[in-house]
Amino acid sequence: MSEFHPTRYWHEIEDGRIQCDVCPRDCKLHEDQRGACFVRMRSGDEIVLTTYGRSSGFCIDPIEKKPLNHFYPGSSVFSFGTAGCNLACKFCQNSDISKTRDMDRLMDRASPQEIAEAAARHGCRSVAFTYNDPVIFLEYAMDVADACHARNIKTVAVSAGYMHDRARRDFYAKIDAANIDLKGFTDDFYFKLAAAHLQPVLDTLLYLKHETDVWLELTTLVVPGQNDSDEELTALSNWVARELGRDVPLHFSAFHPAHKMLDTPPTPPETLVRARQIAMKAGLDYVYLGNVHDKAGDTTFCPKCHAPLIVRDWYEIERHALAQGGFCPGCGAAIPGRFDAKIGNFGRRRIPVAIGRA
Structure with a gap:
């Protein structure tokens, strides 16, 4: 893999700079100048990615x-x-x-x-x-x-x-x-x-x-x-x-x-x-809490009968009752x-x- 990789989203503008078209920052770059992201850089007549493969x-x-x-x-x-x-x-x-x-x-x-x-x-x-x-x-x-x-x-x-x-x-x-x-x-x-x-x-x-x-x-x-x-x-x-x-x-x-x-x-x-x-x-219907220990905030509940279907403790699944295909076994509600x-x-x-x- 080469150090720099060609990119797809840019165009030349009238003053000689090249504008990156990936995101709304619309960085306009001179030779060897990097965008706000720091990893997309103008090299010659194109913008290259400096972190491809790394x-x-x-x-x-x-x-x-x-x-x-x-x-x-x-x-x-x-x-x-x-x-x-x-x-x-x-x-x-x-x-x-x-x-x-x-x-x-x-x-x-x-x-x-x-x-x-x-x-x-x-x-x-x-x-x-x-x-x-x-x-x-x-x-x-x-x-x-x-x-x-x-x-x-x-x-x-x-x-x-x-x-x-x-x-x-x-x-x-x-x-x-x-x-x-x-x-x-x-x-x-x-x-x-x-x-x-x-x-x-x-x-x-x-x-x-x-x-x-x-x-x-x-x-x-x-x-x-x-x-x-x-x-x-x-x-x-x-x-x-x-x-x-x-x-x-x-x-x-x-x-x-x-x-x-x-x-x-x-x-x-x-x-x-x-x-x-x-x-x-x-x-x-599905609101979760992260970076805290909260059993209710970790659990997937059925939106219709409110049964706990996937009970989590942090990232550990303690119990799951989801029927095959993603359904509540109690009321039959489909879980997306x-x-x-x-x-x-x-x-x-x-x-x-x-x-x-x-």
């Missing part, structure tokens, strides 16, 4: 850690990321990866075929593009997805959803499931804390739900004093119920002091419980998602995997 590490996780609770529950997922990010979240929980400028951190080299082979060898149901946003390494991710699908391995994108339409359509044509961060529900929040805007994320969510077969779940990191008001949580939940549907799972996750918000306190568990109550009142005939129980393990070295 990863910050590979790990086998429970699928619930992505988090995805309705996508082959209990299965294992082969996870990896690269470096860089096209957002600038002050509260980033993975800033050592997403904001690094040290390419030497990318110690693991692997071709798309090697990743698919490793996932198959370890019995993983899917491969996840995660830890940093796959939007910025989408050419690599798309090639990995092709190699995985050739082996009947599913693909998962964990993303902020900040993309332009053409790149979004090409990328998600190769993705089976996505967890999209809906970081808040005001443009002010996105602008001040992520240097981005809300509407492109909403556009991605609407596209995924209404124009694709990608299984979709959402995550909102609840940051004290920033996006945790009843008003904002209500507006967010009402929009999801109205525009995406009550059957789209929504995860509220606890903030921990990180990156540029080390002085902000952690999210109190009661705040997440309140957020869950607000979302359920708005009509959402992707389910195997038998639910697995990979548990809370996190297994680092070495494929290759730089």
Whole structure:
């Protein structure tokens, strides 16, 4: 694999610069200049990807850690990321990866075929593009997805959803499931804390739900004093119920002091419980809690008879009563998602995997 890889989404502009067309940042680059993501760079008369085939590490996780609770529950997922990010979240929980400028951190080299082979060898149901946003390494991710699908391995994108339409359509044509961060529900929040805007994320969510077969779940990191008001949580939940549907799972996750918000306190568990109550009142059937120990917030309940169907303790599945095909055995209600005939129980393990070295 060469050091730089050609990319697909850019065009020349009149002043001689080249504009990147992957995301709404629309970075306009001179020779050897990098975009805001740091990994897409102008080289000659094109924009290249500097991290193709290089990863910050590979790990086998429970699928619930992505988090995805309705996508082959209990299965294992082969996870990896690269470096860089096209957002600038002050509260980033993975800033050592997403904001690094040290390419030497990318110690693991692997071709798309090697990743698919490793996932198959370890019995993983899917491969996840995660830890940093796959939007910025989408050419690599798309090639990995092709190699995985050739082996009947599913693909998962964990993303902020900040993309332009053409790149979004090409990328998600190769993705089976996505967890999209809906970081808040005001443009002010996105602008001040992520240097981005809300509407492109909403556009991605609407596209995924209404124009694709990608299984979709959402995550909102609840940051004290920033996006945790009843008003904002209500507006967010009402929009999801109205525009995406009550059957789209929504995860509220606890903030921990990180990156540029080390002085902000952690999210109190009661705040997440309140957020869950607000979302359920708005009509959402599947509302989960993350980064806290909350049995009810981990459990999948039947929306009709309220029976506990998949009981989780953190990432461990303690009991499941889901009938084959994804139905409640009590009332027969269909539970949306992707389910195997038998639910697995990979548990809370996190297994680092070495494929290759730089």
